[in-house]
Amino acid sequence: MAKDNFTDLEQLLAEFEASDLTELHVRHGELEIFLSKDENAVGLGGGAVQVATAKAPVKTGKTASPPASAPTAAAPAADIPEGAVVVRAPYLGTFYRAPKPGAPHYVEIGQPVSDETEMCLVEVMKLFTAVRAGCSGTVAAILAEDGAMVAADQPLFAVMPG
Structure with a gap:
């Protein structure tokens, strides 16, 4: 290696x-x-x-099948407004709100977004994936901390459609 x-x-x-x-x-x-x-x-x-x-x-070890239980972490339901679309982590990795240290965050609460708006990066083993909103609306909540480890499918943002 x-x-x-x-x-x-x-x-x-x-x-x-x-x-x-x-x-x-x-x-x-x-x-x-x-x-x-x-x-x-x-x-x-x-x-x-x-x-x-x-x-x-x-x-x-090696196998073709995944383990029986995959790690997932859910945001408290109180943090996700009713009717919001939840933007989730594509896989386990480190959550970054900005493209590089010291740069402005991709999005803030109250900011309008479109389906193609980049909201954050998730990184694992030097592979960075841009996470897009996937819908048009307004950022209602940020559900993960910058620099934190997030699980696959973990809620990252809540977007109110509109």
């Missing part, structure tokens, strides 16, 4: 360990990783090798 790839993997492990997530499944090319903080979790392939750290067991 190249030094940069190993550093990326170490960063992913550190971010997982610091997060509230209990399981993580990542597939990138031929590399596939399943991490779990549950000692009894079944790893990839059902009989995977277990490598434990002081805080979280890490299980590795």
Whole structure:
């Protein structure tokens, strides 16, 4: 494994360990990783090798099927206005409200957006994905903290259509 790839993997492990997530499944090319903080979790392939750290067991292996439960975190229902369209994270990664440090945020509460408006970036292992509004309306709520680890399908924004 190249030094940069190993550093990326170490960063992913550190971010997982610091997060509230209990399981993580990542597939990138031929590399596939399943991490779990549950000692009894079944790893990839059902009989995977277990490598434990002081805080979280890490299980590795290869399989074509995802784990039984994928990590998801939901925003409190009180934070999502009734009738709002929820913009969700495309996958697990780090949530960024701006294109680079010190730059203005993509969107703010009260700002009008169209379906193609970039609202944030989600990054994992140096792969940045722009998340678009997907509808026209007004930003009603920002549901994740800048720089925080977000789960796949986690609510990021609430947009009131209109």
